Amino acid sequence: MADIETLPAPPEAPVISEEEHNPLSDSVEDPSTTALTTTTSSEPPATKKIKKIVKKKRRPARPQIDPSTFKSEPPPQTGTIFNIWFNKWSGGDREDKYLSKHAAPSRCSIHRDSGHTKADRNPAGAYFCLYFARGICPKGADCDYLHRLPTVTDLYPSNTDCFGRDKFSDYRDDMGGVGSFLRQNRTLYVGRIHVTDDIEEIVSRHFQEFGMLDRIRVLPTRGVAFVTYVNAANSEFAKEAMSHQALDHQEVLNVRWATVDPNPQAQKREARRIEEQAAEAIRAILPRDYVAEIEGRDPEMKKRRKVEGTFGLQGYEAPDEVWYASEKARLEAEKNGAALEAPEEQRLIESAPADNDTRTQDGGGGLLSSSTLATLKKYRAGTSAPKEAAQGPLVGYGSDEDSD
DSSP, X not given: OOOOOOOOOOOOOOOOOHHHHOGGGTTSOOHHHHHHHHHHHSOOOOOOOOOOOOOOOOOBOOOSSOGGGOOOOOOOOOSSEEETTTTEEESOOOOOTTGGGSOOSOOOOHHHHOBBOGGGGSOTTOOBOHHHHHTOOSOGGGOSSBBSOOOTTOOOOTTBOTTSOBOBSSOOTTSOSSOBSSSOOOEEEEEOOOOOTTHHHHHHHHHGGGSOEEEEEEETTTTEEEEEEXXXXXXXXXHHHHTTOOSSSSOOOEXXXXXXXXXXXXXXXXXXXXXXXXXXXXXXXXXXXXXXXXXXXXXXXXXXXXXXXXXXXXXXXOOHHHHHHHHHHHHHHHHTTOOOOOOOOOOSOOOOOSOHHHHHHOOSOSSSOHHHHHHHHHHHHHHHSOOOXXXXXXXXXXXXXXXX
């Protein structure tokens, strides 16, 4: 019996659809299909990124100590007589020398303890918490005073400090306490500093936590430093925050107000600072164009003043008060949205005309207004009219002449 060789079945022919078989299907397509294919084949459109500004809420202030351990005690007696008028002790304005060497129970940490309180709801006129500065405020967010550092925008009357305490006319004998309202003091005396080689760096590192420093002067051999802040409120805050505190060693600092520096250069520097502060206050009140014209930073403004400052009078130059008043009126009119119409030029000085009638008939611009001139014309016309004869019986009087 012959062997039968089995051959493998031929592969099935692929089924070609009508669209694949038609060679023109690639070139001729339905327009709607083409548009759909183009849309689906293209890359997806880039989504528009929207940046959301999320305003972070300030964290609430943290209670610095346990409220159950806080004890409110009256201030210690520092004198022999209590003055009810000034609400202070007199006859001994010096702290106990033994009490001043005791370390403070706590210290304020601005980074950890600051936050919003009830006073932040109405920050205008709010004062800072004295217990927060000393690091012993138990209320936290429920406190009625501010729990943060003072800034340059926190301004208070000269007779009160940043804690709302009244100042006095003179300093205490030991230069402690609230201070005096007769002099703006930004410099603190810091004593009992542990003497080291890097004493200036240590003092700067600890005191700059409570505000921007202006300068620091250190007496290394005596363990004394004079710290000056840019803002007076920061010096008041730092005095309470660093009193009886320690730096890098276990010393107890003696922080007081500094006396007037006898150095002539320091006095000149302080006078220059006061002048600059007054100039900044004036610049904030006056218009910008007027300030630029005074300081010589805007030559165009100076040219405009030469032209418009005459107010139509030949040889007249308006003083600063008149020019500033006119500029202020113009700026107020622009701010209100109404353009200030230029009034008729009223000349204060006029050349005397040859004829008086010409001056009175001229409708504009003398010392008198047009309505006043019209009234004067009527008055002159009334006085020039002949008087009417009085009606009534005429009575003849005899005379001494013989002809009568």
